[in-house]
Amino acid sequence: MLKTKIEVKDFNFFYGDQHALKDVNLNICKNKVLGIIGPSGCGKSTFLRNINRMNDTIAGTRASGTMLIDGQNIFAENMDVVELRRRVGMVFQKSNPFPKSIFDNVAYGLRVNGRKDKEYVEHKVEESLKGAALWEEVKDRLQASAFDLSGGQQQRLCIARALAIEPEVLLMDEPASALDPTATAKIEELIQELKKKYTIVIVTHNMQQAARISDYTAFFMLGELVEYNETQKIFTNPEKEITEEYITGRFG
Amino acid sequence: MDRHFDKELIGLNTNLLKMATLAEEAILKSTEALKNRDGDIANSVIQDDTKIDELENIVEENAIELLALKQPIATDLRFITTGMKINAELERIADLAVNIAQRVLEIEDQPLLKPLIDIPKLSEIAQKMVRGSIDAFIERDEQKAKEVILSDPEADKLRNEIQEELMNKYMLKDGTTATRAIPLLLVARHLERICDHATNIAEDVIYMVRARVVRHKKLEENGK
Numbered sequence: 001m002l003k004t005k006i007e008v009k010d011f012n013f014f015y016g017d018q019h020a021l022k023d024v025n026l027n028i029c030k031n032k033v034l035g036i037i038g039p040s041g042c043g044k045s046t047f048l049r050n051i052n053r054m055n056d057t058i059a060g061t062r063a064s065g066t067m068l069i070d071g072q073n074i075f076a077e078n079m080d081v082v083e084l085r086r087r088v089g090m091v092f093q094k095s096n097p098f099p100k101s102i103f104d105n106v107a108y109g110l111r112v113n114g115r116k117d118k119e120y121v122e123h124k125v126e127e128s129l130k131g132a133a134l135w136e137e138v139k140d141r142l143q144a145s146a147f148d149l150s151g152g153q154q155q156r157l158c159i160a161r162a163l164a165i166e167p168e169v170l171l172m173d174e175p176a177s178a179l180d181p182t183a184t185a186k187i188e189e190l191i192q193e194l195k196k197k198y199t200i201v202i203v204t205h206n207m208q209q210a211a212r213i214s215d216y217t218a219f220f221m222l223g224e225l226v227e228y229n230e231t232q233k234i235f236t237n238p239e240k241e242i243t244e245e246y247i248t249g250r251f252g
Numbered sequence: 253m254d255r256h257f258d259k260e261l262i263g264l265n266t267n268l269l270k271m272a273t274l275a276e277e278a279i280l281k282s283t284e285a286l287k288n289r290d291g292d293i294a295n296s297v298i299q300d301d302t303k304i305d306e307l308e309n310i311v312e313e314n315a316i317e318l319l320a321l322k323q324p325i326a327t328d329l330r331f332i333t334t335g336m337k338i339n340a341e342l343e344r345i346a347d348l349a350v351n352i353a354q355r356v357l358e359i360e361d362q363p364l365l366k367p368l369i370d371i372p373k374l375s376e377i378a379q380k381m382v383r384g385s386i387d388a389f390i391e392r393d394e395q396k397a398k399e400v401i402l403s404d405p406e407a408d409k410l411r412n413e414i415q416e417e418l419m420n421k422y423m424l425k426d427g428t429t430a431t432r433a434i435p436l437l438l439v440a441r442h443l444e445r446i447c448d449h450a451t452n453i454a455e456d457v458i459y460m461v462r463a464r465v466v467r468h469k470k471l472e473e474n475g476k
Contacts, residue, residue: 208323235325237463244326249255 005030005169005199006051011065013046015058020046022223023065028216033191033200035214035231037207039246042220044203048171050074051201052088053081069169086113089162093174095154097146097161102129102138105146105157109165124164131197132160133190152183159190170194172202176209188213207247211235219243257322264318264335267311271342272386274304276379278349279446283375285356286439287368294353294360304346311339327460334460338389341449341456345382348442348449355435355442365422365432374410374443377403381450388457397461400454407447414440 006028013021021043028034036044049055050067053074067074074084086109097105106125115121125142129135134156138149146157155175162170172191176184191200191213204210210217210231217234219227227234227243238244245251278297285293315336318324324332381400388396418437422429455467 207325211325236329238326248324248326248328249257 002032003030004028005070006201007066007068007071009066009068011050011067012063013043013050013055014062015046016060020223021050024225026218026225026228028199028201030199031195031197032215033195033202033213035210035217036201036203036220037205037210037217037247038220038226039251040205043223044218044220045173047220048173048201048203051169051171052085052090053079054085054090056081086165087167088169088171089165089167090171091155091158091162091173091175093177095151095158095178097149097154097157100146101143102146102149102157103142106160106164109161113165125160128160128164129157131163131194132156133186133193134160150183152179152186155179155183155187156190159187159194163194167198169199169201172200174203174205177205184209207235219246221246257318257324257328260314260318260322261328261331264311264314264332267307267314268335268338268342269386269390271304271307271311271339272382272389274300274307275342275345275349276382276386278304278346279352279375279379279382279443282349282352282356283372283379285353287372289356289360289364291357291360294356297353298350301346301350304343308339308343312336315339330460330463334389334456337456338453341453345446345449348446351442352439355439358435359432362432365418365429365436368436370410370414370417371436371439371443374407374414374440377407377410378443378446378450381407381447382453385450385453385457388454389460392457392461394458394461397454397457401451401466404447404451407444411440411444 004027008024008026008028011021011024012019024047036047038044046055050063051069051074055061055063063075069084069087073079098108100108103125106128107121110121110124115124126135126139129138134153137153138144138157141148146154149157155178159170159175176187179187188209191202194200195215202210202214214231217229217231218225219234219238219240221242227238227240229239233239234243235247238247242251278300281293282297284290285297315332318332322328381403384396384400384403387393388400415437418433418440422433452467458464458466
């Protein structure tokens with residue numbers, strides 16, 4: 001039986017006067033991959049960034065409705081946002097390693113969270129790099145600068161960094177859009193592995209990628225959730241005409 | 253938005269329609285050849301089959317190319333995959349028309365065993381079913397496809413009647429009629445197989461239109 005990890009009810013979000021998300025309702029299942037698709041400006045990244053309240057940093061934003069993680073209100077006043085972001089990790093479009101060694105990049109989150117004992121940190125760094133399918137490529141040069149890595153490796157390093165603090169949910173905002181096909185394939189394979197332990201929400205402009213890796217697909221347009229269903233259904237027989245037009249490229 | 257891809261899909265559609273026209277013509281001509289025991293017509297059916305074979309390859313290569321290069325989804329995907337299946341069905345239909353033509357050549361020099369009544373009737377049903385399935389494909393018409401599927405039992409029944417008549421009235425009574433009865437028996441079998449392929453096309457059309465697989469199921473099980 002599928003377990004709901006994140007429950008979204010009548011969720012609205014505003015950037016000042018701009019109504020960016022309108023009455024969004026959906027449940028994100030635990031240990032599944034949700035792909036979010038839609039034209040630029042449709043609200044998909046806004047939606048993603050709300051799950052760990054990344055939009056808090058933008059002035060003049062406002063949210064209404066509910067967004068729950070394991071039944072806990074993400075937007076509750078007493079929600080510890082730092083703890084929320086530990087539970088809900090994020091990987092961005094452009095890999096953003098710190099100007100540090102490979103090791104220190106992954107260890108960073110642990111140290112910030114107060115885990116300083118060497119043995120634990122070393123163990124966790126190795127485990128995270130293995131989890132991100134990067135260990136074999138970097139195990140002999142952990143002290144090298146993260147900037148020495150290729151684009152695809154840097155992105156996997158960022159995934160390892162997110163994994164180190166043991167999140168429950170991973171948000172990915174076009175994580176492979178700047179990568180070559182080989183690096184993209186590695187990230188996609190990795191996502192299939194990661195979903196065994198984590199719940200994954202991924203925003204992508206690449207229809208085929210959404211079809212390949214996600215279990216569920218949500219199609220957003222103009223801030224509204226137009227259609228949400230199993231990926232197999234969306235890509236073989238979508239219910240809404242507009243979804244069909246968008247995914248087949250007839251849109252616009 | 254107009255898509256370049258749509259032009260390529262139209263190209264695929266056009267070739268499938270050419271296939272369908274050639275297949276229909278082959279059934280019509282092979283039946284004419286049988287009725288008139290005309291070896292020339294029978295031979296022309298056999299010769300024309302290479303055109304259908306060539307077209308089958310073109311459609312198949314074209315469809316595979318579109319799958320590989322355009323990575324179609326939703327209705328585009330259903331159209332191309334259905335097109336590939338219909339392509340194979342049409343080629344088989346044309347092969348069966350060739351089989352009928354070959355039977356004609358076997359009996360063209362001999363007097364007919366009996367006046368042909370039911371076999372032309374079965375041929376008419378077969379042609380109607382093939383045409384109906386192709387119309388359903390062209391018009392994306394689920395209802396027409398269902399009508400084709402529902403007429404298949406009629407073809408089966410007629411084939412059984414032909415078989416029983418040839419067996420009981422001729423072959424069992426007089427073994428020497430076998431050389432003239434067996435080719436007719438086979439023709440009935442070929443025509444009935446054509447009806448089966450038309451049914452397959454109709455089922456594929458329903459998948460294309462409704463994204464519902466109805467093969468090997470009764471229509472009622474599929475929510476009508």
